Each structure stands twice: as structure tokens, then as C-alpha cells.
Amino acid sequence: MLKKITDRRTLLKGAAAGGLLAATPLASRFASAQSDAPIKIGFQQHSTGIGAAYGRWYGRTTEAAVKKINGEGGINGRPIEIVAEDDGTDPKRGAEVLEKFANQHSCDIAFGTLFSHVVYGSAPAAGELKLPYFVVSEGHHVASGALNRWTMQPGITDVKSQVAAMAPFVSKNLGKKVTMIFPDFAFGHDHRDFFTAAIEAQGGEVLEHIAIPPTETSFTKYFPKIPRQTEVIYHVMVGPGVLTFVKELGEFFGPSRPEIFGFIDSLEAVDMSSPGLEYLEGTYFWEGMPRYAQASQSAHEKAYRTAVGVDDNGASLSDSKDVSTYAHMFGCWETLHTIKAGMEYADYQGPQDRQKLIEAIESMSIMPESAAHPQGAKVFNGRTHQTFGHQYISKVENSKLVLAHATSIADTFYEDEVDYTKMSF
Amino acid sequence: MSAAQKSLALHLGLIGGLFALAFILPTYHHGNFARIMVLATYAIGYNVLFGYTGLLSLGHAMFFAAGMYGMGLAMQYGGVPALPALFLGIIAATILAAVVAVLALRTIGVAFMIVTLMFAQTGFLTILYFGEWTRGDEGFVLQQKVRQIAGLDLSDPMTRYLAAWVLFSVALLATARMMHVAFGGVLVAIRENEERTRMLGYNVFAHKFAAVVISGAIAGAAGAAYGLLFGYVGATFASVQYSIFPLLWVLLGGAGTTIGPFIGALFMFYLIDYSSGLTSAYMLIAGVALVLLTLFARAGIAGEIKRRWAPWLP
Numbered sequence: 093m094l095k096k097i098t099d100r101r102t103l104l105k106g107a108a109a110g111g112l113l114a115a116t117p118l119a120s121r122f123a124s125a126q127s128d129a130p131i132k133i134g135f136q137q138h139s140t141g142i143g144a145a146y147g148r149w150y151g152r153t154t155e156a157a158v159k160k161i162n163g164e165g166g167i168n169g170r171p172i173e174i175v176a177e178d179d180g181t182d183p184k185r186g187a188e189v190l191e192k193f194a195n196q197h198s199c200d201i202a203f204g205t206l207f208s209h210v211v212y213g214s215a216p217a218a219g220e221l222k223l224p225y226f227v228v229s230e231g232h233h234v235a236s237g238a239l240n241r242w243t244m245q246p247g248i249t250d251v252k253s254q255v256a257a258m259a260p261f262v263s264k265n266l267g268k269k270v271t272m273i274f275p276d277f278a279f280g281h282d283h284r285d286f287f288t289a290a291i292e293a294q295g296g297e298v299l300e301h302i303a304i305p306p307t308e309t310s311f312t313k314y315f316p317k318i319p320r321q322t323e324v325i326y327h328v329m330v331g332p333g334v335l336t337f338v339k340e341l342g343e344f345f346g347p348s349r350p351e352i353f354g355f356i357d358s359l360e361a362v363d364m365s366s367p368g369l370e371y372l373e374g375t376y377f378w379e380g381m382p383r384y385a386q387a388s389q390s391a392h393e394k395a396y397r398t399a400v401g402v403d404d405n406g407a408s409l410s411d412s413k414d415v416s417t418y419a420h421m422f423g424c425w426e427t428l429h430t431i432k433a434g435m436e437y438a439d440y441q442g443p444q445d446r447q448k449l450i451e452a453i454e455s456m457s458i459m460p461e462s463a464a465h466p467q468g469a470k471v472f473n474g475r476t477h478q479t480f481g482h483q484y485i486s487k488v489e490n491s492k493l494v495l496a497h498a499t500s501i502a503d504t505f506y507e508d509e510v511d512y513t514k515m516s517f
Numbered sequence: 518m519s520a521a522q523k524s525l526a527l528h529l530g531l532i533g534g535l536f537a538l539a540f541i542l543p544t545y546h547h548g549n550f551a552r553i554m555v556l557a558t559y560a561i562g563y564n565v566l567f568g569y570t571g572l573l574s575l576g577h578a579m580f581f582a583a584g585m586y587g588m589g590l591a592m593q594y595g596g597v598p599a600l601p602a603l604f605l606g607i608i609a610a611t612i613l614a615a616v617v618a619v620l621a622l623r624t625i626g627v628a629f630m631i632v633t634l635m636f637a638q639t640g641f642l643t644i645l646y647f648g649e650w651t652r653g654d655e656g657f658v659l660q661q662k663v664r665q666i667a668g669l670d671l672s673d674p675m676t677r678y679l680a681a682w683v684l685f686s687v688a689l690l691a692t693a694r695m696m697h698v699a700f701g702g703v704l705v706a707i708r709e710n711e712e713r714t715r716m717l718g719y720n721v722f723a724h725k726f727a728a729v730v731i732s733g734a735i736a737g738a739a740g741a742a743y744g745l746l747f748g749y750v751g752a753t754f755a756s757v758q759y760s761i762f763p764l765l766w767v768l769l770g771g772a773g774t775t776i777g778p779f780i781g782a783l784f785m786f787y788l789i790d791y792s793s794g795l796t797s798a799y800m801l802i803a804g805v806a807l808v809l810l811t812l813f814a815r816a817g818i819a820g821e822i823k824r825r826w827a828p829w830l831p
Contacts, residue, residue: 139797178793183656183753188552188790195545208655209751216658216748220672231655238658277645278655306645306654 127442130173131166131435133428134193134202136214141181143207145361146417150204150228151176153421156399157428160463167432168440175199183213190217190225200443201431204228204424208279215239222517224446226431228423230254230380232282235478237510241517244477246453246470247427248380248420251279252286253504257483258353258378259290261497266351266376267323268296273314274328276303283328283355304329311337315344328355335368342371352376356383356486356493360417363407365491372488379484379493380419381467386495396425396466405492422467429464430456430472447517454513471501475511480504520829521697524775527831528693531776532686539678551678553779553786554685555743556762560770560778561688562735563763568773569696570728571708575630575760576637577736579617582644582755583610584737586651589750592659594650600666603741610737611730613640618729622722625711634760641755656751664745677746684742685779688735693775693831695731704728708773736763769810771819775831780818 135154138147154174162171175197179186186205193199201224205211208231215233218225219240227234227245232252234245262270270291274280280303288298299319304311311333318325329337341352352375364372382389383406385397400421401409408414430453438445438452454474461469468482480501486493518526535554542550559581566572587609591597597605621632645653664671671677695701703724706714715721744750753759762785763778770781788806792799814821823830 140800178797178799183749183751187747187749188549191545191548192790195543195548209753212652212656212658213749213751213753216661216672219661220674220748233655240658240661276648278648278653281648281653305642307642 128170130171131440132173132175132197132199133431134190134197134199135174135176135204136179136186136189136193136202136210137176137204138181138206138210139176139178141179143181143210146206146420147178147181149361149417149421150206150424152416153400153424154204154428156401157425160399161428161432167435172428172432179205179210179214181207181210183209186210186214187217190214190221190223194221194223198443199223200440201226201446201449203427203431206230206420208233211243212238215243218242222446224449226427228420228427230420230423232286235473235476235509237476237512239477241450241477241512241515244450244453246430246456246472246477246479247425248423248479249481249483249504250478251282252506253478253480254355254378254380254483255283255286256290256506257499257503258485259287259294259296260503261485261499262324262326262353263291263294263296265497266353268294269319269321269323270296270298270326271300271302271318271322271324271350272298272326273302273304273318274326275330276305279330280304280328283326287326298326309333309336310340312340312344315341322350324351324353325349326353327358329358334358334362335366338371339368354378356380356419360419361415363413363415364488364493369491373491375488376496377486377488377493378419379486381422382484382486382493382495383416383418384486384492384494388495390461390466392461392463392466395463396422400425426459426465426467426470430459433464450517468498469501473508475513476508477512520831523829524693524697524831528689528775531779532682532689535682535685539675539682544674547674547678549786549790551674551681551746552743553782554678554681555739555746556766556786557779557782558681558685558688558742559736559739560763560766560782561685561692561775562732562737562739564767564772564774564778565692565695565704565735566728566732567764568767568771568777569701569708570704570725572725572728573630573764574633574729574732575757575764576617576633576635576640577732577763578755578757578759579637579640580610580614580733580736581740581743581759582640582752583613583733584740584742585744585750585754586644587737588741589657589659589744590650592663593657593750598666599664599671599745603666603738603745606741606744607734607738610740611734614730614733614737615726617733618726622725622729634757637755637757637760641752641757644752644755651750651752654752656749656753659744659748659750661748664748671746672748680746681742684738688738689775689779692735696775696831700724700727705773765807767817769807769817771817771821771823774817774819774823777817777819784818 158172177189179189193202203226205227206229211227211229219242225243228248230248232250235250274283356377356379385404402416406418434453438448456472459465459470470479470481472479483499485497487496584606588602588606591602591605624632644651661672669676703719766781771777792802
């Protein structure tokens with residue numbers, strides 16, 4: 093069973109520290125700005141390979157965040173310079189790219205990786221190079237303790253907390269008897285393990301786990317495995333097969349379907365009005381951040397949406413067919429703002445202060461909703477190097493995602509699995 | 518100077534040069550060369566089968582991954598120290614190569630390519646299937662503290678470079694020696710004319726079998742070393758592109774030459790490294806370079822040097 097973090101008092105103490113942190117930057121900016129040389133941030137970008145759609149939008153968000161931060165005086169008065177290198181969404185190249193950042197481009201830090209296998213492949217290099225490495229991956233790798241003290245995920249929540257936070261909504265509103273359909277590789281297995289435990293904690297159960305081999309192109313033969321008494325289908329089909337999956341699911345069930353809940357990861361950068369997706373009408377999705385501008389959107393979110401060049405439907409302002417990866421890319425924006433806060437708090441001057449930067453960010457806790465955190469407030473756990481935040485559940489109505497529920501941050505907590513602060517540098 | 522002496526001088530010169538570079542290269546290139554030497558070892562293994570025996574495998578990633586996972590799983594779950602784990606990785610790849618050899622050598626030519634490709638795909642999917650232990654596509658990290666041999670920290674750049682250098686040197690000298698003795702001659706004879714070799718009384722199957730096993734073992738050693746030196750074990754290394762890479766390196770560098778695999782791996786690494794700084798379409802640049810080489814230097818870089826200027830090149 094998943095347990096929530098018990099020591100809320102620590103969080104309250106953290107809140108005080110967070111306030112202190114927020115107050116410090118201006119003072120230190122002027123006190124110690126000795127150099128106006130740019131702070132070089134190596135951006136490990138998935139420009140090619142399976143992550144290219146994400147990489148493109150991570151790039152745009154990064155650019156927008158840097159423009160904003162530099163426009164407001166940079167970090168400690170120094171502008172940010174992004175050094176982007178394509179990792180081909182490949183773990184071997186990922187590690188090489190980190191070496192390039194540290195040893196060739198003389199970057200201060202590295203940032204921006206999404207795909208988990210690239211994070212795993214690159215993190216050892218970050219540890220050996222003693223290069224602060226900020227991933228924007230939503231993987232559970234950081235918080236699981238598998239990586240090292242130099243790797244952090246302060247700008248996006250991890251899959252374990254996202255999945256765990258869905259269970260209360262699913263069991264209360266959709267049903268307690270769930271059948272899960274997921275790809276038969278690590279990402280799917282994370283969903284299988286974390287959601288099964290979370291729904292059982294809510295008094296529900298998973299009737300059937302249907303793992304789809306990654307090479308599958310047609311899904312019809314798997315659907316008869318869905319038990320009749322299923323109340324909710326939980327799906328997380330990532331990859332180009334998703335359109336076929338939805339179409340075939342529609343053909344299988346027809347009009348009398350169970351409730352359907354999915355993760356938007358399957359449909360990031362995909363237009364919700366694409367032919368074949370009609371069957372998703374009335375179904376629910378997890379979203380990291382609502383793709384469609386909601387009536388309730390905050391001023392911070394509105395400003396962020398404009399800054400990254402995304403319209404009210406989540407597509408590019410210059411091309412309505414170019415749909416963003418809105419549920420994830422805010423992570424780049426928020427991570428860069430956290431790096432700025434950390435560097436200013438640590439009075440970061442250069443690579444010799446990399447350790448101080450890690451320690452500064454480890455000491456952070458509460459991050460209120462703000463221009464720096466437009467997705468919502470966050471609670472950063474310095475021990476596990478992982479941030480926690482609100483999760484959103486949207487319903488498809490008229491081929492648009494309409495916000496149905498926002499979880500609390502506390503819904504996303506689970507027991508610590510590691511204390512990186514006890515590890516040596 | 519006889520051809521044999523020239524050949525020895527070339528190999529020792531290359532090995533000596535790489536040793537000297539350990540103390541000269543700037544940090545970034547120092548790290549790159551450590552990687553390149555391990556990848557070149559992989560290519561040396563591939564060259565034994567493709568370059569010398571004339572068997573084109575499209576599935577060598579399975580041997581590389583068998584070595585990597587044999588080593589990695591033993592360390593991760595068995596708590597085996599690094600050096601024995603390295604040998605376990607090599608043993609795993611050797612056994613796999615023997616099994617694949619028995620089955621795949623029943624075919625020749627295009628069928629051999631397809632059968633090896635299918636075996637490799639099976640290997641890749643098997644790794645994903647046992648995701649609970651292999652962590653499948655995500656892979657797993659080998660922590661710095663366990664990556665030590667006799668107190669030497671393999672994550673230290675200099676130690677890592679020298680470890681990669683030892684691996685590369687052993688593989689280079691062993692294959693150079695192999696091609697110098699009768700066994701290597703028979704492999705080349707099989708490549709040139711299998712029927713005639715059989716007619717001359719050589720056991721062609723036994724030689725081909727040995728070639729697959731030696732090739733697989735060297736590829737496995739490279740895979741195990743790569744995982745150990747760089748701290749990551751993952752299914753990506755079993756995917757089809759990692760079967761294609763050694764073929765490209767060997768073709769570029771010169772199939773059937775001892776130093777070709779190193780030249781190919783070096784050339785390709787820096788081609789991608791530099792061109793990716795210029796454009797995101799760097800694979801296009803790599804592709805154009807390959808087409809040009811195929812048009813104007815069909816035997817690869819070392820092969821072309823051998824043809825034009827240095828016929829003694831081993």
C-alpha cells in the first residue's frame with residue numbers, strides 16, 4: 093500500500109525556508125554579481141529519434157523561459173545561454189552529450205531530458221562529471237534512488253505520484269473494477285505496479301492486466317481479455333499505434349462501453365479532433381497541465397501560454413496543426429526558474445559552486461503558484477530530489493479536454509525511497 | 518622490413534600511440550577515445566565474422582547486449598564484483614554465440630543475414646519481456662562504488678581510458694595474431710571460395726562455427742566493458758541499430774583489415790559528433806559520407822590505403 097509522507101511538519105518548516113529563499117535572490121544578485129558572462133546551460137534535447145515531438149516543444153518552452161528570465165535580469169545579473177545538443181533520444185549518445193557539455197562547452201549545468209532511458213543512460217556521466225543534471229522526465233528514476241546526488245527533477249512530478257493521485261478519482265467517480273491496458277515495457281510496468289497498488293488502497297481492484305507487446309500494430313485480439321464486469325478501462329498506449337488502438341476499441345465496444353480513463357502521454361502532440369479519436373468523447377484523461385485554456389485558468393498560466401506561443405487549444409500560435417506537448421513541457425519552464433532560484437540562493441559564481449547549487453535546491457520545499465510555477469504550486473522533496481504537485485483530470489467534450497478535477501498535492505505523496513542528501517558528492 | 522615486421526610495427530605503433538594519447542588528449546576527447554576504443558573492440562569482433570570469414574551478420578547487438586547484461590545482472594542481483602562479472606558477461610555472449618552459430622550456420626548469404634537479424638530481435642524482445650529484472654527499455658545504472666577492479670575506480674577518466682585501451686589492445690593483437698596463423702588463412706579461404714576450401718579438406722562448418730563464437734565473444738567483451746566503464750545497462754544496446762553500427766564502422770574503416778574497425782569507429786564517432794553541432798539532420802551527413810565512401814573507396818579507408826599504397830597492410 094502506498095503511504096503518504098507522514099512528517100508534514102517538515103513541509104511546514106520547508107515553507108518557512110521557501111519564503112526565505114524567495115526573499116534572498118534580489119539581495120544576492122546585486123551583492124555578488126562579479127561577472128556578467130553568461131551562465132551556460134547544456135540542454136540535452138531529443139531533436140531526433142522517438143522523442144522528437146517532445147524535443148521540439150521542450151525547445152520552444154526553454155527558449156521562452158530563457159527570454160523571460162533574461163528579460164528580468166538573468167541569474168544573479170548574468171544572462172542564461174542555452175547550449176542545445178541533440179541526444180537522438182538514445183542513452184549512449186545522452187551520456188556523450190553530457191560529457192560534451194561539461195568538457196567541451198564548459199556548461200555550468202545540464203538540463204532538459206525527457207525519456208527515461210536517456211536519463212538512466214546519462215545520469216552516471218553526470219555523477220562522474222559532478223555536473224548538476226536537471227531532468228524533466230516524469231520518470232520515477234530520480235525518486236526511486238537509482239541515480240545519484242547530481243541528478244534532480246524539480247520541475248515535473250513523477251509517474252508514481254501521478255498514478256497514485258488518480259486512484260481516488262477513478263474509484264469514486266468511474267468505478268472500482270479496473271482493467272489496465274499498457275505497453276509491455278518499463279513505462280507501462282510503472283503504471284501497472286503503481287496504479288494497482290493505489291486502486292487497492294481505495295478499495296478497488298484491477299481485474300486484468302493486459303500488457304501489449306511494443307511491436308504490436310493491431311489490438312483487436314487483446315480486447316476479448318477485458319472481463320465483462322469491468323467498470324473502468326485504464327489505458328496508457330504510447331506511440332504511433334494509439335490511433336489504431338482507439339479505433340479498434342470503439343469497434344469492439346460500440347456504444348455500450350465501460351468508463352475509460354487514460355494518460356494523455358498517448359496523445360501528446362496529437363490533435364484531439366484527429367479522425368479516429370471520436371470514440372474518446374466522454375472519456376477521461378490525466379493531464380500534467382490542461383492543454384485547452386480553461387475558464388478557470390490563472391493569470392500566470394495565461395501569461396505562460398502566451399510566452400510559449402500556444403493558443404487556447406494547445407496548438408502553436410503560428411500553426412494550429414502543430415499541437416504542443418502541453419502536459420509535460422511546463423517542466424522545462426519551471427525547472428529553469430528553480431535553477432535560477434537555486435543559483436541565486438547559492439550565490440553561484442561558476443563550476444566551483446556546483447555542489448552549493450545542489451545543496452541550495454535540496455533545501456527548497458514550498459514553491460507557490462507564480463509566474464515561475466504556472467502549472468500550480470509545488471512541494472519539492474530535497475531528500476528524494478523530486479517535486480510534487482497538483483494533477484489534473486480532464487474529460488473529452490466536443491473533442492476538447494475540459495477540466496473535471498484537480499488533485500491536491502497531498503494526494504500525490506508517497507513514502508520516501510531514498511535520501512540523496514546522505515550520499516556523498 | 519618484411520610484411521610481418523611492418524604489420525607488427527603498425528599494431529604496436531597504434532597501441533603505443535593510443536597509450537600516449539591518454540596523457541595528451543584534452544578532457545573531452547580523452548573521454549571520447551575511451552568510448553571509441555570499446556566500440557572499436559566491438560567492431561573488431563564483428564570484423565572477424567564479416568571482414569575475414571565473409572559472413573554478414575545483422576544481429577551482433579545480441580552478443581554485445583549479452584555481454585552487457587551478463588555482466589550487469591550478475592553485479593546488480595548477484596552482487597558479483599566487477600572483474601568476475603566482466604568474465605560472466607563474456608561467457609554469456611560466448612554461449613549465446615555458440616547456440617546462434619549452430620542454428621544460423623545452417624543458412625548462407627541473405628538467409629544468414631535474416632536469421633541473425635531475427636535472433637537479435639528475439640534477444641531484444643526477451644530483454645523487454647523480462648523487464649522486471651532487466652528494467653527493459655529503461656535499463657539500470659551500475660553505481661560508481663561497485664565499478665571497481667582491484668581497488669581501481671573504473672569511473673575515473675584515466676583508469677577508464679586505460680581499461681578501454683587494454684581491452685582494445687588485447688582484441689587487436691589477438692585478432693592480428695589469429696589472421697597470421699593457419700586458422701585465419703582458412704577463414705579468408707572460406708570467404709573467398711567456400712566450396713574450394715571444403716574440397717581442400719578443411720572442415721568449413723567447424724571454422725565458421727569458431728568464427729561466430731570468437732566474434733560473439735569479442736562483441737560480448739566490448740558490451741560488458743561498455744556497461745562497466747560507463748555505468749549503464751539497457752535494452753537499447755540490443756536494438757537493431759546497434760547491429761548496424763559495427764557493420765558501418767567496419768565498412769567505413771575497411772572490412773578484412775585489422776585496423777579498419779578502429780578507423781571506422783573513430784571516423785563515425787567524430788562525424789556524428791561534429792555534424793550534430795551543425796544540423797539536426799546529421800544522420801543525413803553521415804549517410805552522404807557513407808555513399809561517397811561506397812562510390813570512391815569501396816574497400817573502406819584502410820582497405821583503400823591497402824589497395825593503393827600499402828599492400829602489406831594486414
